[in-house]
């Protein structure tokens with residue numbers, strides 16, 4: 010048996026019904042966000058730009074193990090580890106991350122890398138404004154990703170807290186830099202130690218050849 014045709018509104022009512030949708034929408038609360046003038050607060054566990062964290066004395070938590078790079082499904086992380094020395098120390102243990110890069114042209118902000126990190130060196134911040142017009146600018150280097158210095162910290166490289174070992178850092182026994190801690194010379198980054206004692210007298214600089222990056 011043939012199906013009964015559906016009852017339709019008379020032809021002149023259809024445009025009116027269409028405008029009815031428009032009129033209803035006009036009185037609804039607007040959802041437009043006035044970005045970037047008004048920024049929405051992100052959720053506390055939002056997956057934003059990464060951060061490489063420090064211990065409370067300023068030494069770096071990254072040990073250059075590359076587990077984050079292996080866990081990344083987008084191949085967005087590049088890590089090169091290197092050995093610490095007593096003269097140039099970046100982390101409390103044997104190794105540190107000498108080169109660390111994240112390519113935000115590839116990263117999908119999934120967070121698998123931070124789950125893989127054994128030292129909680131890598132976490133994610135709430136910062137989401139990562140757009141750029143250049144691919145090169147989207148490759149963030151270690152210097153850009155490393156957390157800033159807080160009270161009680163000294164910038165790396167510097168010596169481990171006297172009388173402690175790497176485990177003590179993870180037990181929370183080191184809460185700030187030891188008194189008198191000073192930054193060491195970053196020879197691996199191209200800094201050069203001062204060459205000779207001053208020839209200009211006690212109040213003059215020790216050498217004309219200053220330490221520079």
Ligand code: SF4
Nearest residue numbers: 081116117119120122
């Ligand atoms: S958030 Fe995901 S895609 Fe981005 S670097 Fe980490 S693992 Fe890779």
Ligand code: SF4
Nearest residue numbers: 071072074075077126
């Ligand atoms: S961030 Fe974590 S997982 Fe990645 S190299 Fe450093 S210590 Fe290893």
